[in-house]
Amino acid sequence: MSVQLVADVLIGIALVAFLAYRQTTWRYLDPARIWRGPLVMGIIGVVLLVQTTATITSTDVVFLGIEALVTIGVGLTTGRITRFRTVGTPDEKGRTLQSRTGWLGAGLWIVLVVVRVGLDVVGGHLGAHLLTSTGTVLLVLALNRAARAVVLDQRIPRGEHRVRGMMVR
Template identity: 80%
Template sequence: MSAHLVVNVLLGLALVVFLAYRQATWQYLDPARIWRTPLVMGVVGVVVLANSGVTVTTTDVVFLAIEALVTIAVGLTTGSITRFRTVSTPDGKGRTLQSRTGWAGAALWIVLIVVRIGLDVVGGHLGAHLLTATGTILLVLALNRAARAVVVDQRIPRGARRASMMVR
């Protein structure tokens, strides 16, 4: 096993632990900013892919479509299981709305990662090499976060949305 692979595995595990923690704990939510992350990741993903000079094959397109469907489904589900609460003490930015998906959200992240790795392995054996490109990974994550944002944006309690407009 190469040092590069070990580092990637350790970074991947650290990311899973971090994401599971974030899903399971209450986090302040700014309704006006839930679209920022998917937008930034999507733009960076497109730029990285455009600059990579990778050749796209039919196999790549098929596997990317499968991955897109899975990641969107997970994002929509994550958005639908998101819970909200309003706290009496605002954070440093004046936010009082918090959200979390709990351990079910953490499990969905793990499912997404396992499916992604599985598709990478199978796709790699069949000649789909675009799945492992950094730009593709960013686009997949952007799709997931955008699908979540679509649902969360519609589910934010009315009073919380108005209060968030007054956040500095």
């Protein structure tokens, strides 16, 4: 086993642990910002993919399609299982609305990572090399977060809570 492979595995485990932690803790939610992350990641992902010199094969398309379906499904489910609460003490930005997905959300992130790695390994053996590009990874994350945002946008409690010092109803 190479040092690079060990480093990649350790970084991957640390990232999954961090994402699992974030899913299980209450975090302030700004309804105006739920689309910012997917939009930025999507734009950067597309730019990186346009700059790549790799040839897109039918195997790439099939594996990218499978990955897109899985990541959108996980994103929609994550949005659906998100729980909300309003706290009395606003954060430094004046927000009082918090959200989390809990251990089920953490489990969904683990499933997404395992499926992604599995598809990369199988796809790589079958000639789908576009899966491992940074642009593809960013697009997959953007799809996941956008699917989540679609559901959250409909589910955010429209009751009274503060965002940036203003009352939102």
